[in-house]
Amino acid sequence: MELTTAKKLVVITEAAIETDVLRIIDKQGARGYTIYRGIAGKGSRGIRSGSGGMSTFGENVRIETVVATEEKAKAIMELIINNYLANKYAGLVYLEDVQVARIAKF
Amino acid sequence: MLDLIIQNILSVFTMFFALGVLAAIVKSDLKFPDAAGATMGIFLLAAIGLRAGVAVSKVGLDEKVLIGAAAATLVGALLAFISYNVLSSKFIGLDPSNAGSVAGHFGAVSSATLVMSVTFVEDMQIPYDAFVPGLYPFMDTAALVTAIVLARMGMRKSPQVNASDHSIKEILIESLTARTTILLIGCLAVGFIAGVSGTKKVMPLFDSLFHGVTALFMLEIGVLAGQRLIELKGVSKFIIGFGIFMPFINILIGAIVATAIGLCPGGVTIFAIGLAGGCSFISAPIVMRTALPGANPSLSLGLALIVAFPFNIAFGIPFAYQLALILGNYF
Numbered sequence: 065m066e067l068t069t070a071k072k073l074v075v076i077t078e079a080a081i082e083t084d085v086l087r088i089i090d091k092q093g094a095r096g097y098t099i100y101r102g103i104a105g106k107g108s109r110g111i112r113s114g115s116g117g118m119s120t121f122g123e124n125v126r127i128e129t130v131v132a133t134e135e136k137a138k139a140i141m142e143l144i145i146n147n148y149l150a151n152k153y154a155g156l157v158y159l160e161d162v163q164v165a166r167i168a169k170f
Numbered sequence: 171m172l173d174l175i176i177q178n179i180l181s182v183f184t185m186f187f188a189l190g191v192l193a194a195i196v197k198s199d200l201k202f203p204d205a206a207g208a209t210m211g212i213f214l215l216a217a218i219g220l221r222a223g224v225a226v227s228k229v230g231l232d233e234k235v236l237i238g239a240a241a242a243t244l245v246g247a248l249l250a251f252i253s254y255n256v257l258s259s260k261f262i263g264l265d266p267s268n269a270g271s272v273a274g275h276f277g278a279v280s281s282a283t284l285v286m287s288v289t290f291v292e293d294m295q296i297p298y299d300a301f302v303p304g305l306y307p308f309m310d311t312a313a314l315v316t317a318i319v320l321a322r323m324g325m326r327k328s329p330q331v332n333a334s335d336h337s338i339k340e341i342l343i344e345s346l347t348a349r350t351t352i353l354l355i356g357c358l359a360v361g362f363i364a365g366v367s368g369t370k371k372v373m374p375l376f377d378s379l380f381h382g383v384t385a386l387f388m389l390e391i392g393v394l395a396g397q398r399l400i401e402l403k404g405v406s407k408f409i410i411g412f413g414i415f416m417p418f419i420n421i422l423i424g425a426i427v428a429t430a431i432g433l434c435p436g437g438v439t440i441f442a443i444g445l446a447g448g449c450s451f452i453s454a455p456i457v458m459r460t461a462l463p464g465a466n467p468s469l470s471l472g473l474a475l476i477v478a479f480p481f482n483i484a485f486g487i488p489f490a491y492q493l494a495l496i497l498g499n500y501f
Contacts, residue, residue, distance in 0.1 A: 080456060080459040080460050081460070117202070117204025117207035117208040118207050118208055118211045119456045121452075121455040121471075151464075152464065
């Protein structure tokens with residue numbers, strides 16, 4: 065099996081902007097994404113988590129997407145940071161190198 | 171009125187709330203699973219909507235409902251407007267985002283306070299206009315949209331990085347399709363169409379569990395409130411004062427309008443405290459987080475949940491009722 069290097073983009077942020085982040089990922093042509101919920105943590109803002117399940121206020125999400133090229137990943141990263149994370153919502157974005165088996169899928 | 175207040179403070183529901191706060195303060199591990207909290211919320215709103223719908227089906231739909239809806243919309247916008255201006259004024263001096271966020275929380279409707287006001291009126295066996303709880307979405311949406319519009323107008327005066335790109339239309343749609351709106355209006359419609367006979371099979375569940383679930387709901391809210399107490403540390407006394415006194419202004423305005431449109435004292439009570447006086451802390455926070463990201467969510471949530479809510483259920487409800495009686499006698 066042949067492995068190729070790809071880029072995994074990880075976004076950890078407030079659930080309030082989940083749909084916005086996913087929209088950016090879709091628009092930039094990423095093939096898919098994975099969403100983790102029930103995430104808690106601490107950052108420079110120390111935003112708490114949860115409001116007892118009665119709304120998504122205070123909830124956080126982790127969204128991962130694998131893309132074939134670094135340019136695509138950076139494009140997504142820039143859009144998310146400039147439009148949502150800078151001064152507005154709490155969160156972070158980072159890139160990882162991953163090895164995938166079926167590069168055509170990305 | 172004093173004995174009403176004491177009776178209210180010593181009610182099971184207020185005590186469950188206090189117990190929740192206490193549990194959080196002593197750092198107990200008492201916590202409701204998220205799903206439980208969500209389920210209780212769904213149950214209570216469905217129950218209120220269903221009962222209201224069945225009750226309306228018994229007396230019939232008349233123009234009072236339409237007038238009520240219009241009145242609720244106007245009051246919602248008015249309350250948000252007043253709150254926004256008080257908060258932006260020199261006395262408190264909040265920036266547009268935060269003023270808008272708090273104003274939206276205070277103008278919008280608190281389902282928990284609505285549930286408590288309905289419980290109060292029913293336990294005292296005071297008759298009330300059945301459709302009043304169904305006016306929730308009108309006041310709620312009007313208040314939230316007004317607060318957001320005012321905040322954005324205020325932000326335009328100074329260059330702001332914290333603007334959101336969610337249009338008013340998007341926010342309006344989100345508010346009208348929110349779970350609280352759909353549940354309340356939807357179940358009201360179901361209850362109205364099905365009537366007493368149609369709902370006979372399901373009503374026993376809603377009737378018998380209503381008070382017990384309300385008590386547990388109060389317990390959960392108490393825990394949440396207690397957990398967030400530290401978030402209000404360092405907030406100015408003027409702002410806390412606003413949190414205590416503004417609901418009473420809201421109750422007064424609500425009571426006057428409700429009496430003017432011809433509601434009976436029970437209906438006036440629910441309109442004044444259940445709709446107008448209550449401060450949303452479940453649905454407003456998430457709406458404001460998406461619409462006004464520059465606002466501090468702990469401030470508005472803290473004021474609504476830790477300051478306004480306890481005062482409303484302990485003092486607001488009896489105050490609204492007394493006011494309803496007094497105004498009813500004069501007009």
